[in-house]
Amino acid sequence: MLRIRKWGPAALLVAPSLVAIGVFVYGFLGWNLRVSLSDWRGLRATYDFAGLDNYRRLAGDTRFIDGVQNVVVFTVVFVAGTLIFGFLLALLLERGIRGEAFFRTVFLFPMAISFIATAIIWRWLMSNASGAQETGLNKLFDSVGLGFLANDWFKADSYWAVASVAIAAGWALVGYIMALFLAGMRGVSDDLREAARVDGASEAKAFWHVIRPMLLPVVMSAIVILAHISLKTFDLIYAMDAKSRKIETPALYMWFTTFEGLNFSIGAAIATLLVLGIALVIVPYIWYSVRSERRR
Amino acid sequence: MTTTSETSTRIRSRWAPYVTTVRYLVLFALVCVFLIPVYVLLVTAMKDPAQVSPSRMWNLPDSFSVDTFGEVWPTLEPGFRNSVLMALPASIISSLLGAANGFVLAKWRFPGADVVFPLILFGMFIPYQAILIPMRELLTDWNMVGGLSGLILVHIIYGLPITTLIFRSYFVTISDELIDSAQVDGAGMIRTLVFVALPIALPAFAVAVIWQFTSAWNDFLFGLVLTSTDSWPVTVALNNIAGGQVVPFHEAMAAALLASIPTLLVYVLMGRFFMRGLMAGALKG
Numbered sequence: 416m417l418r419i420r421k422w423g424p425a426a427l428l429v430a431p432s433l434v435a436i437g438v439f440v441y442g443f444l445g446w447n448l449r450v451s452l453s454d455w456r457g458l459r460a461t462y463d464f465a466g467l468d469n470y471r472r473l474a475g476d477t478r479f480i481d482g483v484q485n486v487v488v489f490t491v492v493f494v495a496g497t498l499i500f501g502f503l504l505a506l507l508l509e510r511g512i513r514g515e516a517f518f519r520t521v522f523l524f525p526m527a528i529s530f531i532a533t534a535i536i537w538r539w540l541m542s543n544a545s546g547a548q549e550t551g552l553n554k555l556f557d558s559v560g561l562g563f564l565a566n567d568w569f570k571a572d573s574y575w576a577v578a579s580v581a582i583a584a585g586w587a588l589v590g591y592i593m594a595l596f597l598a599g600m601r602g603v604s605d606d607l608r609e610a611a612r613v614d615g616a617s618e619a620k621a622f623w624h625v626i627r628p629m630l631l632p633v634v635m636s637a638i639v640i641l642a643h644i645s646l647k648t649f650d651l652i653y654a655m656d657a658k659s660r661k662i663e664t665p666a667l668y669m670w671f672t673t674f675e676g677l678n679f680s681i682g683a684a685i686a687t688l689l690v691l692g693i694a695l696v697i698v699p700y701i702w703y704s705v706r707s708e709r710r711r
Numbered sequence: 712m713t714t715t716s717e718t719s720t721r722i723r724s725r726w727a728p729y730v731t732t733v734r735y736l737v738l739f740a741l742v743c744v745f746l747i748p749v750y751v752l753l754v755t756a757m758k759d760p761a762q763v764s765p766s767r768m769w770n771l772p773d774s775f776s777v778d779t780f781g782e783v784w785p786t787l788e789p790g791f792r793n794s795v796l797m798a799l800p801a802s803i804i805s806s807l808l809g810a811a812n813g814f815v816l817a818k819w820r821f822p823g824a825d826v827v828f829p830l831i832l833f834g835m836f837i838p839y840q841a842i843l844i845p846m847r848e849l850l851t852d853w854n855m856v857g858g859l860s861g862l863i864l865v866h867i868i869y870g871l872p873i874t875t876l877i878f879r880s881y882f883v884t885i886s887d888e889l890i891d892s893a894q895v896d897g898a899g900m901i902r903t904l905v906f907v908a909l910p911i912a913l914p915a916f917a918v919a920v921i922w923q924f925t926s927a928w929n930d931f932l933f934g935l936v937l938t939s940t941d942s943w944p945v946t947v948a949l950n951n952i953a954g955g956q957v958v959p960f961h962e963a964m965a966a967a968l969l970a971s972i973p974t975l976l977v978y979v980l981m982g983r984f985f986m987r988g989l990m991a992g993a994l995k996g
Contacts, residue, residue, distance in 0.1 A: 550765035
């Protein structure tokens with residue numbers, strides 16, 4: 416009785432949220448898995464068990480395989496580029512610089528706008544129109560004598576087309592990564608740095624031996640966050656060029672095959688594979704975060 | 712050892728002004744490159760529509776004009792209104808629920824709280840593709856597809872992980888004595904939350920509401936799946952205005968700018984809270 420009185424109100428307070436998350440996250444994930452093992456095609460839901468048929472079909476589906484290749488290229492370019500530039504920006508801002516707030520505000524503002532708006536601007540910047548219609552970055556390159564840089568961007572007929580989308584995504588996220596690095600660098604107390612300097616370490620050495628090791632966790636979180644974004648990004652690519660197979664990733668293929676092709680079971684199978692991919696990076700990350708917090 | 716340290720100090724001080732100058736120059740150059748899209752957006756949206764052509768994208772306007780905004784606003788306005796009606800309640804309700812969850816998880820740890828918290832957090836990272844089909848099935852059954860109600864509901868629910876995380880991180884830093892003294896005074900759980908914890912959690916509330924408002928406003932996928940023409944949120948409306956290849960690009964730019972104004976305003980005016988939301992999103996609260 417005492418236990419109920421002690422935990423009762425607390426349980427009641429969190430119960431609605433827990434039920435909602437239980438149903439809308441875990442219930443739905445299970446439901447989606449069930450759809451992926453069914454033969455549901457067309458508007459009416461059918462749940463006849465079809466085993467791994469849908470997954471087997473995806474393994475031989477060139478559109479899906481191309482999509483996987485695209486998302487790999489996208490992830491590599493996006494994660495590496497954003498990490499490098501985010502780190503560089505943090506490094507430039509780290510030792511208290513006049514106007515730091517201004518610089519931070521500038522580099523972070525794309526986080527406040529939608530991927531749709533981002534895609535609209537970048538689609539025009541990366542237009543591949545030529546001749547009198549030439550515009551965007553190609554036009555800019557031409558007029559400053561860098562014409563050799565002009566290219567077909569996301570319309571290019573190569574698997575690098577999707578790298579153009581990664582540029583836009585990197586533009587949107589680089590400020591976030593900069594902020595993560597800044598927080599990490601500042602987490603190293605000035606005392607520690609001063610101690611290193613008193614011991615005779617140069618600025619560069621102090622950075623290498625004192626700050627760098629502390630940044631490893633930041634790099635890990637940045638990679639996890641960026642990689643999971645690249646796996647699930649939908650709106651940026653959709654608004655850039657929804658119809659192009661050159662930049663289509665499984666996250667988009669899922670949508671098209673489900674809601675336009677009405678292949679619900681195939682769409683569910685793609686979605687399940689996406690969850691598996693993301694869980695692979697996210698679950699260890701959450702486990703590590705919660706555990707290291709408890710140790711503190 | 713002493714000599715090297717002295718030399719390095721001397722070298723550092725002699726080169727320091729140059730290093731600072733180079734640092735500023737590099738930063739300034741990066742800012743310029745970074746703002747290229749903003750330049751194009753502003754210059755294009757503010758040109759006299761008669762002057763606009765893709766080949767003159769980089770030219771400054773001969774005369775400023777807001778005509779283009781007037782042209783696109785009527786088509787964007789319904790979506791804009793829908794997004795206000797959707798994002799405000801979604802962010803406020805999600806934050807209130809998150810406050811309750813965060814409080815309980817930080818201060819009233821029930822048995823099993825350590826298992827529940829990571830399970831809640833996982834909800835923040837799932838790819839939404841994996842819940843789209845069931846979500847649409849269930850909400851169709853509940854008659855919540857095609858209007859705003861379904862969209863509001865899912866933004867409340869999928870916002871819970873991050874709002875819970877924000878409040879939990881905040882309440883963990885509040886001393887237990889404060890909570891205990893309220894209990895000694897005879898206040899129960901709910902009263903402690905409402906009268907003691909919530910009033911001091913206003914900063915966390917700002918962080919949570921701003922974060923949720925921004926993500927609900929900027930969401931596209933849920934809007935695409937759950938709404939119909941009349942209830943499109945601003946992102947879906949924007950994509951429809953600016954998505955086609957035949958759309959004049961100054962209209963696309965003006966619409967993109969208009970659709971981004973609310974979140975940009977929030978960002979500029981309350982950047983500090985926005986930042987904290989970002990850090991929480993990386994589990995670094």
